[in-house]
Every structure is written in structure tokens, then in C-alpha cells.
Amino acid sequence: MRIRSVVTASLSVLLLAIGIPVRAAAPPAEFGSDYDDPRTPAPAVAVPHTRHCEVRIVDNQFRNFDPYRSTYTPPAGCQGPWSKVVLRMHGAVKGVQYDRLGHLTIGGVGVFRTSTPEPSADGIEWNVEKDVTSYSPLLRTTQPVVMELGNVVDNTYTGVLDIKVTLDFYTTDRRTPAAKTADEVLPLQDQTRDGADLTGTATLPENTTRVLGEVYVTGSGGGCEEFWDTSAPASTGYSCPDGSPYREVDVSIDGKLAGIALPYPYIYTGGWSNPYEWRPSPAPRAFDIKPVTYDLTPFAGLLADGKPHEFRLHVDGVPAGQSGWFTVPNLHVWTDAHRARTTGALTSYAVSPLAKAEVTGTGSVNLTASRTLKISGYVDTSAGRMHTTVERNLSNVSKHTWDAGESHDALDANWRDTETTISNGRVHRTDLDYGKDGLLTFLPNATIPGGYDVVTDLKIHDTIRTPGLTTTETYDGRASWIYGVPRDQRHATGAQTVRFRATGHGCYDHTLAAVNGVYTKDFYRC
Numbered sequence: 307m308r309i310r311s312v313v314t315a316s317l318s319v320l321l322l323a324i325g326i327p328v329r330a331a332a333p334p335a336e337f338g339s340d341y342d343d344p345r346t347p348a349p350a351v352a353v354p355h356t357r358h359c360e361v362r363i364v365d366n367q368f369r370n371f372d373p374y375r376s377t378y379t380p381p382a383g384c385q386g387p388w389s390k391v392v393l394r395m396h397g398a399v400k401g402v403q404y405d406r407l408g409h410l411t412i413g414g415v416g417v418f419r420t421s422t423p424e425p426s427a428d429g430i431e432w433n434v435e436k437d438v439t440s441y442s443p444l445l446r447t448t449q450p451v452v453m454e455l456g457n458v459v460d461n462t463y464t465g466v467l468d469i470k471v472t473l474d475f476y477t478t479d480r481r482t483p484a485a486k487t488a489d490e491v492l493p494l495q496d497q498t499r500d501g502a503d504l505t506g507t508a509t510l511p512e513n514t515t516r517v518l519g520e521v522y523v524t525g526s527g528g529g530c531e532e533f534w535d536t537s538a539p540a541s542t543g544y545s546c547p548d549g550s551p552y553r554e555v556d557v558s559i560d561g562k563l564a565g566i567a568l569p570y571p572y573i574y575t576g577g578w579s580n581p582y583e584w585r586p587s588p589a590p591r592a593f594d595i596k597p598v599t600y601d602l603t604p605f606a607g608l609l610a611d612g613k614p615h616e617f618r619l620h621v622d623g624v625p626a627g628q629s630g631w632f633t634v635p636n637l638h639v640w641t642d643a644h645r646a647r648t649t650g651a652l653t654s655y656a657v658s659p660l661a662k663a664e665v666t667g668t669g670s671v672n673l674t675a676s677r678t679l680k681i682s683g684y685v686d687t688s689a690g691r692m693h694t695t696v697e698r699n700l701s702n703v704s705k706h707t708w709d710a711g712e713s714h715d716a717l718d719a720n721w722r723d724t725e726t727t728i729s730n731g732r733v734h735r736t737d738l739d740y741g742k743d744g745l746l747t748f749l750p751n752a753t754i755p756g757g758y759d760v761v762t763d764l765k766i767h768d769t770i771r772t773p774g775l776t777t778t779e780t781y782d783g784r785a786s787w788i789y790g791v792p793r794d795q796r797h798a799t800g801a802q803t804v805r806f807r808a809t810g811h812g813c814y815d816h817t818l819a820a821v822n823g824v825y826t827k828d829f830y831r832c
Contacts, residue, residue: 333821337787337798340428341823342586346593347806347816348779351392351435353474354482359384363451364395364410364471371456378412378449381475386446387484390476393418393436395469400429402793403465405575407526408455409634410471413444414493416634418471419522419595421574422455423588424581425465426823434593438473439485440638445473488518488638494617502531502621502631507614512647514610515687516640516694520597521619523555523569523633531630534623535571535719535742536706538671545712550664551704551719552675554622555633557600559608560615563657565600566679568700568723569621571742573766578746580762582785582798585823590740590768590779597636599736601727603694604683607650622660642687650685653693657681673704694729715746737771751788758789775810798822 359381366374380386393410395418403425410418417438423430457467478484494506510517525531530546537551538544557565573589575581584592609615621631642648662675682695704719720741727734744764751757766781785800801821808814815831 333824333826335799335822337582337585337796337800337823340426341430342820342825343430344423344432344586344588344593345818345825346587347804347818349806349808349814349816351390351437353392354389354476356389356477356479356482357384358474358476360472360474362470362472363412364453364469366453366469368406368408368455368457368467368469369459371454374453374455376451378445378451378473380446380448384475384477386442386475387478388439388442388475389478389482389485390437391439391442391445392474392476393438393471394474395420395434395471396431397422397433397470398429398431398468399423399425399465401425401427401464401466403457403463403467405577405581406455406457406467407524407574407632408453408469409522409632410451410453411493411634412441412451413449415441415444415491415636416493416522416597417441417444419524419597419632419634421572421588421592421595422467423575423584426585430586432593436594440487441491442485442487443489444491445475488516489641490639492637492639494635494637495614501627501629502624502633504619504633504635505616506635507616508637509612509614510609510637510639511641512610512612513642513645514606514639515642515648515685515692517602517606517609518638519557519565519600519602519617519635520638521555521557521567521600521633521635522595522597523619523621523631524572524595525553525569525630526632529630531624531628532574533577534569535704536715536717537623538706539666542666542671543668544671544708548625548628550623550662551671551673551706552623552660552662552702554660554677554700555598556620556622557602557635558618558620559602559605561618563679564602564605564681566657566677566698566700567598567600568702568721568738569598570596570740571719571721573742578744578762578764579748580746580760580785580787582787582800582823583762583764583783583802585800586820586825587781587802587804587818589781590766599725601694601696601725602637603685603727603729604652604681604696606694607648607683607685608652610648610650610685644688648685648687650683652681652683654680654682654695669708669710671704671706673702673706675703676701692730694727697726699724713748715748716744718743734773735771737769739769739771740767742766748789754788754791754795756790759786760789761786775808777806777808779806780804803827
């Protein structure tokens with residue numbers, strides 16, 4: 307980390323502690339050989355004031371596509387149960403490199419997915435935190451660790467990704483109880499892939515009472531599915547003719563559709579044809595890719611028979627047989643501590659067909675889509691019969707326009723995904739609301755033969771509402787550079803403002819602003 311960053315960060319902490327907003331020195335006129343270490347406005351993971359132990363599980367320099375392997379051993383000095391477990395990743399890279407996608411598994415269970423920032427010539431460092439307490443059942447025993455972070459290092463792409471990952475275990479005390487989690491976390495077995503689809507099996511405990519599914523899922527791989535929300539039918543003449551821009555991630559159990567969800571439209575740090583748009587702060591979720599989740603509890607009574615059951619993931623909207631989607635599913639399973647066997651059944655089942663209206667023409671796609679699911683079931687437990695109803699509502703509205711040659715390419719899209727679970731009268735609702743509104747222009751430079759002026763102007767919002775807590779992360783940025791010239795002649799400029807707000811359990815409101823890669827504002831409103 308550079309001295310400037312250390313001094314600026316230390317001064318920022320001091321000023322913020324006494325309530326003074328931070329404004330850095332005047333930024334450079336354009337991007338140079340360095341930019342500030344990437345940060346996000348999100349809060350650090352809240353941890354208790356108890357004794358804690360750190361276990362390092364990854365320490366590697368990623369230069370190629372070889373996975374890194376190690377063994378996790380539970381901390382002898384902080385034996386469970388734990389009140390909190392936090393994953394912390396530190397990364398460093400310098401030179402020239404693309405954004406890369408990484409994934410971490412422990413005991414075959416996916417626990418973390420991330421993308422990396424594109425470096426400056428002088429080098430950058432960054433940190434990511436994630437609450438992984440929900441994986442505590444997995445961490446009670448020794449487990450194999452695998453991290454994949456494919457990279458290419460040669461005479462052109464010189465950036466080696468230096469990555470360290472630790473797990474920090476926080477103990478309990480009289481005022482800090484053990485965290486409440488599932489009793490088991492399971493990966494799918496015998497997995498097979500067919501294009502963007504994945505099929506596997508799982509055998510659940512015979513005393514299962516509750517089941518939550520999660521899937522780490524991204525359109526990625528460098529092809530058009532990385533930019534699936536701008537897909538268009540071939541008849542429109544668009545350069546990514548992958549059909550409709552609507553995507554949906556479905557889960558089926560033994561051939562019966564059990565869950566529906568909308569994927570998040572991730573933008574990595576080279577996205578929208580403009581790496582300067584994301585320097586220094588990335589788009590929301592880029593460093594911590596969250597899984598989509600499904601409450602599968604209505605099926606719990608059917609799954610608790612000690613037999614293997616087939617789980618199939620299908621990305622709706624992807625052309626048949628086409629790859630370009632990454633999917634890693636897990637199951638979180640609760641069991642009955644006082645009964646060896648539970649039973650149950652589905653009591654009602656209603657899944658609507660996809661309602662999609664799509665108006666296309668030369669240079670445009672207008673989409674409106676929606677779908678609903680409502681499934682009920684029960685499980686007979688030692689505490690009595692537990693009734694669960696899960697209702698899911700999906701909607702996607704998108705307007706994509708471009709001109710001849712795609713020199714002007716605009717997208718205004720919004721996604722809404724709401725899941726409501728009612729279990730014996732208790733209601734839990736998760737409401738996801740996210741969208742992007744942006745314009746990319748790609749025009750010949752007026753004075754440089756073969757050069758093109760690339761300009762992006764983009765706004766993003768990401769809101770998550772759960773009982774008692776609402777969080778909203780926003781991004782507002784504009785950047786430009788000259789394509790087709792040597793790096794030192796790009797004359798790149800950019801300005802961005804990122805903000806994270808949380809209300810419900812107290813108040814948190816943090817804003818970062820940057821110009822040409824240098825943070826100019828860092829302040830809190832509450």
C-alpha cells in the first residue's frame with residue numbers, strides 16, 4: 307500500500323471520529339500511473355467484543371488457472387460454538403491485468419465468490435469482508451479448501467494476483483450467545499452440466515424440518531452472457547444476438563419446479579467497455595458476489611426420507627446448450643433434535659407461466675416480464691405440525707436502444723424479486739429491488755486516426771429490504787478514455803459517487819466520491 311493511502315486513511319479516521327467530512331487534495335487532471343486503493347461505502351461486518359482466533363486458508367499468487375488447495379483445521383484456541391465467523395480477503399496486484407473472477411469452496415461448499423479490480427501500473431491493494439457465520443456447521447471439522455482465480459500472466463498482462471484469505475472465529479460469553487444457524491450445509495453430489503444448466507443430487511437427514519437453497523450464479527466467461535441484460539434477438543441486428551434479455555434462475559426437485567429467482571446484473575471492473583468507470587470504487591456487489599436464495603421448506607417433508615433426490619438448476623433465457631453461466635448450489639438444512647424421523651407433504655402448488663411482453667425493432671428491445679410462485683407444505687415435528695407457505699414474485703422491466711454501429715448504446719432496466727415465507731403464522735419477507743440506467747458512446751476521435759472516444763454515464767441502485775432492515779447501495783459515475791492508442795495516450799478521466807445507506811437497526815450512511823482515481827470526499831451522514 308502506498309504511503310499516500312496510509313496517511314490519507316489514518317487522517318480520515320481521525321477526522322471522521324470527530325465528525326469532520328474528509329476532502330482530499332485536488333485530484334489530477336486525468337488518470338495517471340496510479341489510483342487510490344479501491345474501497346466500497348458498505349460497513350464492516352459487525353463483530354462482538356469477545357475473544358477471537360484467525361485461521362488463514364488461502365495464501366497464493368495466482369498466475370494461471372491452477373486452483374489453490376489447502377486444508378482448513380478448526381481453531382484450537384477458539385473451539386465452537388461461535389457467535390460470529392468472518393471471512394476476510396486481502397488482495398494486491400500491479401501492472402496490466404483484466405478483471406478476474408474467483409470462487410472459494412470449503413468441503414465442496416461454495417462460501418465466497420468475488421471479482422478483482424483492474425490494477426494501476428504502480429499497484430493497488432484492496433480488502434473484502436463477508437459474514438460466513440451461516441457456514442458454521444461446515445467449519446466444525448477439518449475440510450479441504452479450494453480457491454479458483456484463473457489468471458493469465460505474460461509479457462503483456464503482467465499483473466499477478468496476490469491473495470490472502472482468513473477466517474476469524476469469535477467466541478461466546480454470557481452476553482454473546484452462539485449464532486443460530488442450520489444444522490448441516492450440503493453441496494450437491496454427482497454434478498453434471500449441460501450448457502447453463504446443472505444437475506446434482508442430495509440426501510437430506512431423515513429428521514429434516516427446514517431447507518434453504520442458495521446458488522452462487524453469474525453470467526460470466528467473457529462472452530455475451532456476461533452482459534445478458536443487453537441481449538437482443540438476432541433480428542434487431544445487435545452484436546450480442548442471444549435472444550431476450552430476460553434471465554431467471556430456476557430450481558427443480560425431482561423434476562418439479564420448486565423455486566424461481568432473478569439473477570443480479572453484475573458489472574465487473576472492466577465492464578461497459580470502460581475500466582476507468584470503476585476506479586477506484588467498483589459497482590455494487592462486484593467484490594462480494596451474493597448467492598440467490600430459495601426457501602424450499604414446503605418440500606422438507608418429502609426430502610426427509612433418507613433417499614437421494616435430484617436438484618436441477620436452469621437459467622431460463624439462455625439459448626439451449628450455450629454456456630457462459632457459473633452456478634454453485636448449496637443446501638442449508640435444519641433438523642429435529644428430538645425426533646429421528648420427520649414426515650410431511652405438499653398441500654398446494656401454483657406456479658404461473660412466464661408472462662413476457664417484448665417489443666423489438668431495429669435498434670431497440672423493450673421488455674416487460676413477470677412470474678409468480680406459491681407453494682405450501684407441512685412437516686410433522688416433535689413440536690407439532692409446521693405449515694409453511696412460500697410466495698415468490700418476479701418482475702423485470704427493460705428498455706434497450708442503440709443506433710447504427712452501436713455508437714450510442716443505452717439501457718434502462720429494473721428488477722424486483724420478492725420472497726415471502728409464512729411459517730406457522732410467522733412472516734419473513736425479503737424484497738430485492740435493483741437496476742441500472744446508463745449510456746455508452748463510442749465515436750471516432752476528431753484528431754487521432756484509428757482512435758475512438760469511449761464515454762460511459764451510469765447510475766446503479768441496489769436495495770434489499772428484510773424485516774427491520776433496509777439497505778441501499780448506489781453508484782453514479784461518468785468516465786471517458788481514448789480507445790485504440792497506447793496506454794499513455796488514453797487521456798482518461800472519470801468521476802464517481804458511491805453511497806451505502808442502512809436503516810432499521812440504527813442508522814448508517816456513508817458516501818465516497820472520487821475524481822480521476824483519487825478519493826475527494828469521504829463522509830458519514832449518521
